Amino acid sequence: MKTLPSDFELDRYGLHVRLVREEDAEFIVKLRTNSQNARFIGHTDNDVSKQIEWIREYKKREEDGTDYYFIFGADNELFGVCRIYNITQRSFTTGSWVFKSDAPKNAAIKASLITNEIAWNLFPDSVQYFDTRKENLAVIRYNKMLADIVREDEDTFYFETTKSLFEKRSSCLYRMVINSKNI
Secondary structure, three states, rough: OOOOOOEEEEEEEOEEEEEEEEEHHHHHHHHHHHHHHOOOOOOOOOOHHHHHHHHHHHHHHHHOEEEEEEEEEEEOOOEEEEEEEOOOOOEEEEEEEEEEEOOOOOHHHHHHHHHHHHHHHHOOOOOOEEEOOOOOOHHHHHHHHHOOEEEEEEEEEEEEEHHHHHHHHHHHHHHHHHHOOOO
């Protein structure tokens, strides 16, 4: 199974992406505890020291190749985060996709596409899983473009896709978001 180097960085579609570091803890806490963002994600304590501890534990999983936590930005400004986690020989999960409301146009979608490109490069024969809270209507519409709902519970839709299905369904997004002159 392929892994990313600890100094992984990438510039793509006008965004800079790298692996999360301890010094990102304050940004992550502000992002994840923002009342607008927190509606649809797991609870995060408003405690930077706890986030630093979480990042230290995450870095162990990163070394093992079972979790990658990315931070996105441009021009020395951070905009958001996304993860690839629960990585096994046959599957992975993407999530923790949270962006500032004032991020540049399409930055969150570009970051989602970049995260998927990284994941499919690392795990081309795997199945991708992710989930979305039912109240998060905009993200559900987006996710339905890329994957199939395979189950649901009272609060959440659970999605699944493969590389070939993702590539087929995302081609329209690439034309609209990446290749558009209105970015």
